[in-house]
Amino acid sequence: MAIQSPEIQELWHSCQHLARGAGRLLRDHLNTHFRVEYKSNRFDLVTDVDKRSEAYLVESIRRLYPDAGILGEEGGTYQQGSLLWIIDPLDGTVNFAHHLPIFSVSVAVADQNGNVLAGAIYQPMLEELFSAARGKGAFLNETPLHVSDTDSLDRSLLVTGFPYNVAENPNRCIDQFVAFLQKGLPIRRLGSAALDLAYVAAGRFDGFWEVELNPWDVAAGILIVEEAGGIVTTYEGEPHPVIQPSSLVASNGKIHAQMLEVIQRVKVQPLVQQEP
Ligand code: IPD
Ligand code: CA
Ligand code: CA
Numbered sequence: 001m002a003i004q005s006p007e008i009q010e011l012w013h014s015c016q017h018l019a020r021g022a023g024r025l026l027r028d029h030l031n032t033h034f035r036v037e038y039k040s041n042r043f044d045l046v047t048d049v050d051k052r053s054e055a056y057l058v059e060s061i062r063r064l065y066p067d068a069g070i071l072g073e074e075g076g077t078y079q080q081g082s083l084l085w086i087i088d089p090l091d092g093t094v095n096f097a098h099h100l101p102i103f104s105v106s107v108a109v110a111d112q113n114g115n116v117l118a119g120a121i122y123q124p125m126l127e128e129l130f131s132a133a134r135g136k137g138a139f140l141n142e143t144p145l146h147v148s149d150t151d152s153l154d155r156s157l158l159v160t161g162f163p164y165n166v167a168e169n170p171n172r173c174i175d176q177f178v179a180f181l182q183k184g185l186p187i188r189r190l191g192s193a194a195l196d197l198a199y200v201a202a203g204r205f206d207g208f209w210e211v212e213l214n215p216w217d218v219a220a221g222i223l224i225v226e227e228a229g230g231i232v233t234t235y236e237g238e239p240h241p242v243i244q245p246s247s248l249v250a251s252n253g254k255i256h257a258q259m260l261e262v263i264q265r266v267k268v269q270p271l272v273q274q275e276p
Pocket of ligand 3: 093
């Protein structure tokens with residue numbers, strides 16, 4: 001059954017409400033003594049604040065939408081339903097664990113075919129709420145968002161990120177970083193993929209790429225970039241699958257082909273020699 005417009009409006013409002021609520025919880029705990037644990041390796045952290053934030057989101061979603069499924073970073077799939085909520089309760093955990101105030105909450109909701117209907121990304125330290133609903137535009141708080149006009153890679157400001165297993169150079173991500181650097185471009189690494197996407201939507205960055213991102217990192221951000229007039233694809237230039245882990249390139253559209261060209265060239269001609 002297709003989701004109707006008034007329902008999308010309500011889902012959008014819920015995304016905003018949930019992201020704000022979890023964001024306040026993160027902000028209130030930033031300078032407290034929280035516990036840090038390690039997940040896949042010694043760089044992959046989780047704090048008890050990540051878990052509290054996810055618990056808040058799951059509890060609120062279950063109350064508001066008892067039949068919906070939830071895909072959350074710290075707890076896997078909770079249940080199946082006609083709507084799927086995709087949540088990252090704290091995007092930027094490494095920053096948070098070091099008391100660095102650059103992190104966000106990402107909340108998105110998709111239909112049963114995996115099409116994201118609405119999403120919100122909240123940066124609680126700056127009280128910036130980026131959000132969008134399909135066909136209704138993207139906003140920073142109440143202000144409409146639009147991607148930048150930059151049409152040359154040489155005048156672009158880019159951002160990237162690295163997976164926790166970066167040392168293994170998956171998909172030659174180190175080589176790709178070097179290839180962009182060798183062009184002399186300014187490149188930032190904020191540590192929150194959701195914010196990277198929100199900032200492309202806001203025209204603060206012209207482009208973002210990262211090798212393997214999970215649905216909770218990108219579900220809200222992809223919709224926000226697209227509704228702000230940008231483009232999001234895989235490294236191969238294919239439509240991004242959103243609810244499967246995948247490489248991602250997001251841009252204002254005008255520099256997209258130039259970014260893909262740099263990434264694809266590395267595939268053919270690796271720059272960095274792998275350790276045997
Ligand atoms: C991470 C951040 C980071 C990105 C990593 C993600 P987490 O998410 O988004 O910027 O480079 O790939 O895993 O662990 O802070 O939620
Ligand atoms: Ca994340
Ligand atoms: Ca997270």
